[in-house]
Amino acid sequence: MSRSTKELPAAAPLDSHTCDGCLERREVLVRAGLVTMGVAAAGVLAACGGGTDTPSEGSSDGSAGESSAAAGGALAQVSDIPVGGAISATDADGKPIFLVQPEAGTVVGLSAVCTHQGCTVAVDGEELACPCHGSVFDLTGANVSGPADKPLPAFDVHVSDGAVLAGKA
Numbered sequence: 001m002s003r004s005t006k007e008l009p010a011a012a013p014l015d016s017h018t019c020d021g022c023l024e025r026r027e028v029l030v031r032a033g034l035v036t037m038g039v040a041a042a043g044v045l046a047a048c049g050g051g052t053d054t055p056s057e058g059s060s061d062g063s064a065g066e067s068s069a070a071a072g073g074a075l076a077q078v079s080d081i082p083v084g085g086a087i088s089a090t091d092a093d094g095k096p097i098f099l100v101q102p103e104a105g106t107v108v109g110l111s112a113v114c115t116h117q118g119c120t121v122a123v124d125g126e127e128l129a130c131p132c133h134g135s136v137f138d139l140t141g142a143n144v145s146g147p148a149d150k151p152l153p154a155f156d157v158h159v160s161d162g163a164v165l166a167g168k169a
């Protein structure tokens with residue numbers, strides 16, 4: 001260190017005597033202060049580095065990208081849904097739904113959460129079948145058989161330029 005002791009604040013009791021040990025102690029205190037500042041600066045830089053890494057971790061989360069795309073985008077294209085049939089999809093929150101096309105150009109949405117105990121119902125030909133306890137629903141959501149005693153709730157959708165969008169038109 002090339003620091004001179006003249007830069008140090010005047011400490012009358014230490015300057016008034018000739019104790020070499022006191023000067024060494026003062027130099028030690030100065031050096032300790034510089035080391036502390038260096039460690040603190042390194043900590044700040046490390047924290048900044050960590051902050052830079054955080055967004056990249058967030059952007060690598062596939063689910064966040066899917067949610068935002070689903071929130072502002074189409075649930076499906078009408079052409080993806082067979083006339084007289086249904087496809088499985090998910091809403092903007094990732095909940096399972098069905099998109100049914102009972103006649104060309106008309107799309108109806110249904111929740112795919114079974115009204116019995118909440119399993120996800122699947123498309124099974126021209127019916128919707130729950131894999132858990134065997135409830136079966138038709139393409140309007142009405143129960144056909146099984147322990148579920150309520151129909152599948154409607155999920156509002158509308159068609160715009162060939163795309164199926166969430167919500168009423």
Ligand code: FES
Nearest residue numbers: 114116117130133
């Ligand atoms: S949860 Fe679907 S039939 Fe039981």
